[in-house]
Amino acid sequence: MIDFEKFVKYSRPGPRYTSYPTAVEFSEDFTYEEYIQSLENQDSQKPLSLYFHLPFCRSACYFCGCNVVFTSKEEKKDRYIEYLKKELQILQRHLDTSREVIQLHFGGGTPTFFSPEQLQIIIEEIKKVFPHWSKEAEVSCEIDPRFLSEDHMRTLAAGGFNRVSFGVQDFNEKVQQAVHRLQSFEVTKNAVDLARKYGMQSVNIDLIYGLPYQTLESFKETLAKTLELDPDRLAVFNYAHVPWLKKTMRKIDETTLPTPEVKLAILKYTIDFFTTHGYKMIGMDHFAKPEDELFQAIEKGELHRNFQGYTTKGGADLIGIGLTSIGEGEDYYAQNYKEMQLYEEAVDSGKLPYHRGVKLTFDDRVRKAVIMELMANFKLDIPRIEKEFNIDFQEYFADALQELKEFEEQDLVKVxxxxxxxxxxxxxxxxxxxxxxxxxxKKHGEGKKVFSKTV
Structure with a gap:
């Protein structure tokens, strides 16, 4: 049995490690010219992973940490599509777009807030610029069930999409009201049924624990309803309360948030619940059925982690397209502008809308390999790291190994x-x-508000 009170001491600010170095380290020191050079020098034999940010939402969900643009105007979406087309044309000058695509993801915002016709235009444009696709390509879209029609699902299926991820967060009405997202079980079930009807290979459902008014008992009901939907995968995220970064989070009454003890109890119950109902825990916050390729990847120690979460598609260069998107190469991260005006001005000037990023040093690459391997597969093959980077692991990470001793004493890790x-x-x-x-x-220390709490 876990001693939750003992665990509460570990509740401190820390990254989620969708990247290393994290986005906090991105800066304009990695110049536009250096980014273009990195793109042009990429290995033409490496496959591509594409991320398209479709940033619009009708209204704010108070828990959301994404970069979104609130609008009800169709012309804003039409205008954005035209800029995506221009950005793709510029990208073709600097990237070999004949390389094989093994992954495509539409993130948001609310991608299905775009009409089926608008999505069709985007998909056709992508296929024109990137003509070569792996037969096993993972093609996925984030979906808000409140903004989904059968025509949407038909368009996605015809465009080659084979995975969908539905935002649910919590089925409890009191919790939904507190976070400004009313979404009935029936609406979500209809969305899942449409995905099955149109042959989606994988249906994922996102839940969040740590939201206002959540209790262990209320979340148990959400989990039971989620199980009725029979998803192939689940992501159960720890709510990151960062009101100093996201203004909409200031609308949440902090006195209604569950304590770290309650959050840990919810997490422990969630893990037990899904693992006793045929799912396996994948990485930090995902679950998958045994027949799912994520499950098979962790069995082989081949799971990877990137900005879209956990994936089996490692070894690809990630290209971020659209407002605020992040790309990742072997030795760099690159992020586009977050402000629409600056994004449009860059594209209008004939440049990619690159704003900031980071060029990885040798030390960054070593640490990234270690951190990402542990985050994905919960184990690290030390001789493999030593061979890949020609280091003595015990010597290189003497300080880190010393710090890990506390976790060893608690039987949390074995070194x-x-x-x-x-x-x-x-x-x-x-x-x-x-x-x-x-x-x-160590640079950030405990005082600076940079990251959400780990527990």
């Missing part, structure tokens, strides 16, 4: 000369366990 292995209980604190390998954490 040997050959491996670092996180225990099932330790997975609940995986962000804390990898933080000793993060060279930037």
């Amino acid at each position: 040997s000369d050959k491996a670092i292995e996180v225990s099932p209980t330790g997975t609940l604190l995986i962000r804390n366990i990898v933080m000793p390998f993060d060279a930037y954490m």
